[in-house]
Amino acid sequence: MRTVIKNCNIIDGIQNNPIRNAHIFIKDDEIENVTVGNLENVRDDDLILNCTGKYVIPGLIDCHVHLVCDGGKDPQSMIMASDDEMVTLHAYKSALDTLRLGITTVRDLASPGRTIINLRDAINDNVLVGPTILASGPAVCMTGGHVHYLGIEADGSAEVRKATRKVLKDGADFVKVMATGGIATHGETPGSSQLTVEELSAAKEEAHKKNKMIAAHAQGLEGIMNCIDIGIDTIEHGIYADEQALYLMKEKGIFLVPTIIVMQRLATSEAVPKWLREKAEAVVEPHQKMLEMAIKIGVKIATGTDCGSPVTPPEYYFDELTIMEDAGMTPMEVIKSSTKIAAECLGLKDRGTITNGQKADLLILNENPLENLHTLKNRNQVIKNGKFVQ
Ligand SMILES: [Zn+2]
Incomplete structure (x- = not known):
């Protein structure tokens, strides 16, 4: 089973602007794929998380x-x-x-x-x-x-x-x-x-x-x-x-x-x-x-x-x-x-960005952190190695 974070804005750690209307496919502990536009290639057993209006940044x-x-x-x-x-x-x-x-x-x-x-x-x-x-x-x-x-x-x-x-x-x-x-x-x-x-x-x-x-x-x-x-x-x-x-x-x-x-x-x-x-x-x-x-x-x-x-x-x-x-x-x-x-x-090549093959360490934010960094402090959803942190 994969987790799909649907319709989010991604701040990927590389580009200078957020990627709009994007989807992140997580398989096991890794980011399998990042796509933009229409959501395609979804499987029946994928867990889909609608994140319209939300922002996702690397852990x-x-x-x-x-x-x-x-x-x-x-x-x-x-x-x-x-x-x-x-x-x-x-x-x-x-x-x-x-x-x-x-x-x-x-x-x-x-x-x-x-x-x-x-x-x-x-x-x-x-x-x-x-x-x-x-x-x-x-x-x-x-x-x-x-x-x-x-x-x-x-x-x-x-x-x-x-x-x-x-x-x-x-x-x-x-x-x-x-x-x-x-x-x-x-x-x-x-x-x-x-x-x-x-x-x-x-x-x-x-x-x-x-x-x-x-x-x-x-x-x-x-x-x-x-x-x-x-x-x-x-x-x-x-x-x-x-x-x-x-x-x-x-x-x-x-x-x-x-x-x-x-x-x-x-x-x-x-x-x-x-x-x-x-x-x-x-x-x-x-x-x-x-x-x-x-x-x-x-x-x-x-x-x-x-x-x-x-x-x-x-x-x-x-x-x-x-x-x-x-x-x-x-x-x-x-x-x-x-x-x-x-x-x-830290010499770590497997994290720090939201791109294919990276560790699925992610933060889901309700607001745009580029407008207000304080929003990072609010209780957000945290994903570590592809699993939601309780
Ligand atoms: Zn010290």
């Missing part, structure tokens, strides 16, 4: 989440007080919440042990319902480095090489490295560099040897330049990237995953400690300006939120989208950054 992608963190005021304490089994159960709740919002694929960038790798496998094996997860496993960081409780501490090229090999051996889809300090770890500044060029280079070499991509937490300019020098694949946050850095990122095809919303949340929440709020307050403005400059320059921007971080549960994904629009992107550009470009950022 949304979040390129930067932390499923082990619950987005409450102090996720770190929960992780520190729990064993890996309990952490994984909490992560499953975050994953299911995320999928129900219409975010059908996520990249999880730092988790302890095999927590998220096991969750990923359970979802892939249809033991659990959830979004497709690409997992980095523990992040590789220097001793005492940024969010070290979610990482493997390694110092010097040899140790970093070994730590990278270890996370890849344990099943990581991606390697995550900490190139600078950050906001959420007490006693460090986002501008300070952490892993050195030599260490970053060793990690990149090992990742690429296994055909895996490497993502760097990089907020200060020196650390960002180190990442650009060694040919990193994606820069996370990028707060203090200047014009030169952004031009180099564009030239080398390095993706920027901005995660602006998390800083705004931390900077304005009374629920987080004062030191954390003050550090976040200091970066909100430069972060926003950097995003505006990156859009003007034409850096490849893939949507990512850092959801799971303190006071930032998964539904804040949609605030990141309106921040991107306010910074200068059109609604269509925001949708592409959250679908097609996000899939490219």
Whole structure:
């Protein structure tokens, strides 16, 4: 049996205008065919869903989440007080919440042990319902480095090489490295560099040897330049990237995953400690300006939120989208950054667009998101791997 979404408007992730009066044929977990005009070749046992006036977009992608963190005021304490089994159960709740919002694929960038790798496998094996997860496993960081409780501490090229090999051996889809300090770890500044060029280079070499991509937490300019020098694949946050850095990122095809919303949340929440709020307050403005400059320059921007971080549960994904629009992107550009470009950022060729042969990860919307991105937030029908999400 197939599912046919009839008479809809498709925003396919590729074209600049919606495709009107279109029909999507779904067979098993894939888009079998997309047609326009009269509905033909329907079979008796097809399930037909009339979507006149509705809009269909590819399932949304979040390129930067932390499923082990619950987005409450102090996720770190929960992780520190729990064993890996309990952490994984909490992560499953975050994953299911995320999928129900219409975010059908996520990249999880730092988790302890095999927590998220096991969750990923359970979802892939249809033991659990959830979004497709690409997992980095523990992040590789220097001793005492940024969010070290979610990482493997390694110092010097040899140790970093070994730590990278270890996370890849344990099943990581991606390697995550900490190139600078950050906001959420007490006693460090986002501008300070952490892993050195030599260490970053060793990690990149090992990742690429296994055909895996490497993502760097990089907020200060020196650390960002180190990442650009060694040919990193994606820069996370990028707060203090200047014009030169952004031009180099564009030239080398390095993706920027901005995660602006998390800083705004931390900077304005009374629920987080004062030191954390003050550090976040200091970066909100430069972060926003950097995003505006990156859009003007034409850096490849893939949507990512850092959801799971303190006071930032998964539904804040949609605030990141309106921040991107306010910074200068059109609604269509925001949708592409959250679908097609996000899939490219993750190295996934089987999703991100509505075309034949792609995974049937879809969102059915009652209103036109190009007129109002907020409509993405409303409860919509979500299809994951060809099945309606309950
Ligand atoms: Zn993060």
